[in-house]
Amino acid sequence: MTAVRIADDALALACGADEVAAAFEAAGCTVERVSSWGMHWLEPLVEVAGLGFGAVTPGDVPTILDYPRQPRPQAGRELWGEPVEHHPFLARQTRLTFERAGKTRPLSLEDYAATEGWQGLARARRLPPEQVVAEVVQSGLRGRGGAGFPAGVKWRTVAEAAGERKYVVANADEGDSGTFADRMLMEGDPFALLEGMAIAAHAVGADMGYVYVRSEYPHAIVRMRAALERAAPEIAPFRVEVRVGAGAYVCGEETALINSLEGKRGEVRAKPPLPALSGLFGCPTVVNNVLTLAAVPHILREGGAERYAALGTGRSRGTMPVQLAGNVRHGGLFEVPFGITLAELVYVIGGGTASGRPVKAVQVGGPLGAYVPTAQFHLPFDYEAFADADALIGHGGIVVFDDTADMAGLARFAMAFCAGESCGKCTPCRIGSTRGVEVIDRIRAGGRLADAVERLPQMHNAAGTPRSVGDEIALLEDLCETMRFGSLCALGGFTPYPVLSALRHWPEDFA
Numbered sequence: 045m046t047a048v049r050i051a052d053d054a055l056a057l058a059c060g061a062d063e064v065a066a067a068f069e070a071a072g073c074t075v076e077r078v079s080s081w082g083m084h085w086l087e088p089l090v091e092v093a094g095l096g097f098g099a100v101t102p103g104d105v106p107t108i109l110d111y112p113r114q115p116r117p118q119a120g121r122e123l124w125g126e127p128v129e130h131h132p133f134l135a136r137q138t139r140l141t142f143e144r145a146g147k148t149r150p151l152s153l154e155d156y157a158a159t160e161g162w163q164g165l166a167r168a169r170r171l172p173p174e175q176v177v178a179e180v181v182q183s184g185l186r187g188r189g190g191a192g193f194p195a196g197v198k199w200r201t202v203a204e205a206a207g208e209r210k211y212v213v214a215n216a217d218e219g220d221s222g223t224f225a226d227r228m229l230m231e232g233d234p235f236a237l238l239e240g241m242a243i244a245a246h247a248v249g250a251d252m253g254y255v256y257v258r259s260e261y262p263h264a265i266v267r268m269r270a271a272l273e274r275a276a277p278e279i280a281p282f283r284v285e286v287r288v289g290a291g292a293y294v295c296g297e298e299t300a301l302i303n304s305l306e307g308k309r310g311e312v313r314a315k316p317p318l319p320a321l322s323g324l325f326g327c328p329t330v331v332n333n334v335l336t337l338a339a340v341p342h343i344l345r346e347g348g349a350e351r352y353a354a355l356g357t358g359r360s361r362g363t364m365p366v367q368l369a370g371n372v373r374h375g376g377l378f379e380v381p382f383g384i385t386l387a388e389l390v391y392v393i394g395g396g397t398a399s400g401r402p403v404k405a406v407q408v409g410g411p412l413g414a415y416v417p418t419a420q421f422h423l424p425f426d427y428e429a430f431a432d433a434d435a436l437i438g439h440g441g442i443v444v445f446d447d448t449a450d451m452a453g454l455a456r457f458a459m460a461f462c463a464g465e466s467c468g469k470c471t472p473c474r475i476g477s478t479r480g481v482e483v484i485d486r487i488r489a490g491g492r493l494a495d496a497v498e499r500l501p502q503m504h505n506a507a508g509t510p511r512s513v514g515d516e517i518a519l520l521e522d523l524c525e526t527m528r529f530g531s532l533c534a535l536g537g538f539t540p541y542p543v544l545s546a547l548r549h550w551p552e553d554f555a
Contacts, residue, residue, distance in 0.1 A: 046109065049091040051146070052077035053231040054263040055224070059099065061088040067102035071109060079232025081146030082377030083133055086123055096128035097121075136393065138355065139379045140363050141339045142225075144233050151270055153278075156235045162278055164341030164348070168243045176247040177203055180340065183349040184361025189215055189296075189333030190409070190438040190534065192360075192427045195340075198330060201320040202248040205328035212244045212253035213305070213324060213331045216268075217289050217296040219258060220410025222369035222441035225377055226334040230257070230264040233338070234271035235278075240337030242279040243344055244330050253284040254324075256301050259291050293465040297533045298323075298331040300467060311467035312533040333439070335365060357383035360426035368394045370406075370443035380425075387421035390444060401446040405549070407454075409438025411461050412538035414545035415451060436541060451553040455546035456484045462539040473536025476527045480543065483520045487513055487554050520547070 048068045050061050065075045068090075081089060086098030090108065097108050098121075107114040111125055123131055128146065139145065148155035156162070168176045181196030202210060214237060218226035229237060241253045257265050268286050276283075292310045294300045299313035302324050323329025339362065343352050352362045360382035366389060368375050373395030390396070390406060397403055405415045414435040416423065423429050430437050445454075459480035468474045490513035511519075524540030531537040547554065 046073045046092060047076060048073045049076045049078050050088060051080040051232075052150075053080045053228060054261070055084055055228075056080055056087045056089075057263070059087040060101070063102050064088045064090065064100050064105070067105040071105055073109070076149065079145050079148060079150050080228060081128060081134065082142065082228060083123075083131065083374070084376040085374055089123070089128070091128060094127055095125050096123050096131070097125065098123045133374060133376070133378070133393065137379050138363050138381055140342050140352070141229070141236075141335055141365055142233070142377065142379050143342070144236070145228070145377070148233070150232050150234060150267060151274060153235070153274055156233075160345065161235055161341070162239060163346075164344035165239050165242050165246075165279070167346065168246050168344045173203060173247045173249065176243065176344065179349040180247070180343060183343045183352040184356070184359070185336065185339055185343060185352065186360070186427065187333055188335035188339070188364070188439065190220075190436070192437065195332060195336050198320055198332070199244060199247050201318070202250075202328045202330050205321050207328045209252070209325075209327045210248055210250040211324045211327055211329045212241050212248070212250045213298075213301070213329055214241055214253070214255040214334055214337055215296065215298065215301055215331055216255055216257040216261070216264070216334050217301060218261070218334070218439065219293045219296050220412075220439050220441050222407070222443035223367050223410060223439045224369075225365040225367050225440065227261055227264050228377060229334055229338050230255075230261070231267045234268050235275055236338045236341055237268075237334055238271060238275050238279055238284060240340035241284060242282045243340050244332065244337060245282045248328070248330055250330070251282060253282065254305055255284060255286045256289060256295075256305060257286060258289045258295075292467070293461075294467045294533070294535055297535065300533070301331065302329065309467075311469045312535075314532060335439075339363075355381040357381075357424060357426050358428055360428065364425065364437070364440050366425070367439075367441045368444070369441060371397045371399055371446050372442075372444040373398045382426040383424050385421065386416060386423050386425065386442075389425065389442060390421065394442075394444065397444060397446045399446050399448075401448065403444060404447040404449050405445045405451065407443045407445070407542065408441070409436035409538075409541075410441055411458060412436070412534065412541060413438055413441075414541040415445075415454065415549065416545070417549045419549075434541065434545065436538065451546040451550035452484065452488055452555070453553075455543045455554075456481060456488075458539055458542040459484060462535060466535060470530070470532040470536060472527045472530035473532070473539075476523055476531075476536065477539060480520065480523055480527075480539070483516055483523065484543075484554075486511075487516045487520065490516065517547070 089098035185195045186192045295310040304310040365379045462477035
């Protein structure tokens with residue numbers, strides 16, 4: 045009987061993977077549901093006898109089962125009858141965090157153990173906690189959720205903090221546009237996250253952990269809960285619970301997340317104290333992103349810290365699971381060491397725009413990331429290079445836009461998004477974002493910025509005082525500065541990045 049492997053994560057299901065699986069079963073095949081390779085434009089992707097086929101429809105099943113006697117169903121099929129791992133999209137990658145993607149059954153303890161699963165935890169528990177922390181510091185692992193703070197330094201702070209109880213929290217509130225790596229990890233390799241959390245718990249002295257998942261990820265929630273049932277003996281005495289968010293973007297910020305976990309309104313807390321000293325229920329707490337924790341088992345295997353630190357560039361060490369989305373031909377997950385340029389990611393890996401039109405900009409780092417023009421595509425993908433260019437890496441999502449994009453409209457959306465998602469705790473974010481929408485609207489109503497300011501029509505504010513477009517631009521810049529430096533968290537603090545980058549690089553769009 046022919047064995048067929050098909051992914052069952054949320055994206056594969058949305059592309060019709062269940063229907064394709066049913067067609068193979070009706071043809072007498074045994075279907076095995078596995079994790080996704082991350083080549084999203086080829087889903088549903090099917091493996092038969094080690095050969096890959098994508099994107100497959102139920103009507104392709106007879107042709108695939110008669111391969112190679114049957115020709116390709118149509119010219120231009122990108123993957124048809126070749127080993128999946130030989131595809132250039134995968135061959136260029138260095139997969140550590142996603143080393144099992146496409147290869148294992150997500151809830152199979154046998155598959156996980158056969159692919160070096162639990163080895164990092166076993167070794168960590170043979171070491172004193174301070175040595176585990178030291179190896180994470182040595183690896184250079186930085187938080188993959190956005191801030192890029194060194195994970196080992198955070199762990200050391202929690203380990204040395206006084207407290208009767210300590211916690212480990214996995215931040216799986218993945219709300220940034222164009223990001224899906226957390227979802228892929230939880231749906232495709234959930235034991236890796238649990239192993240990373242258990243290692244963190246041993247390192248800092250915690251006995252309880254939580255996975256905080258956004259409510260918009262129903263498949264991930266079900267998968268994580270099923271994985272917890274199976275893995276409980278492996279991670280014991282450490283215990284983990286899955287908690288579901290309620291749709292607030294701001295709960296991706298660690299203190300708002302902690303408030304939500306405690307049953308309170310999801311709003312940002314003032315710092316200090318840091319969560320590492322006084323976090324969940326007032327106790328020292330490690331809050332790390334899913335990708336950060338999932339990288340830890342590899343680091344704690346024998347020699348893993350040195351291998352991890354050898355990858356990357358400067359202070360950005362290891363690999364980053366880059367997520368390509370938006371108007372891009374080859375959308376999916378591409379894990380690569382830091383240092384690759386945006387040009388290679390967008391044009392070589394991503395294949396340019398899906399529309400075939402020229403690339404106008406990419407937004408890196410979610411809805412609060414700067415818009416990067418093609419003139420800056422020489423930028424290496426690392427934290428310091430992006431910071432120097434007033435941009436963010438964030439969670440590693442890259443959203444591509446072609447030359448039809450209205451950058452002024454996108455800048456306005458950033459302010460409107462901030463206004464809609466603000467927790468309301470601080471004035472710069474709560475009120476500044478609403479005023480920002482109004483100012484951008486007034487700028488767009490005033491004429492083209494490329495013209496001299498004195499030739500532009502005058503506008504009036506609410507008090508009836510005439511203002512020029514130049515005045516409004518200065519006001520917008522001042523407002524962005526206030527939001528950037530006066531907001532309590534990154535929601536208000538980072539909203540100026542997309543606004544000012546759009547204004548700086550595409551002034552002609554503000555008409």
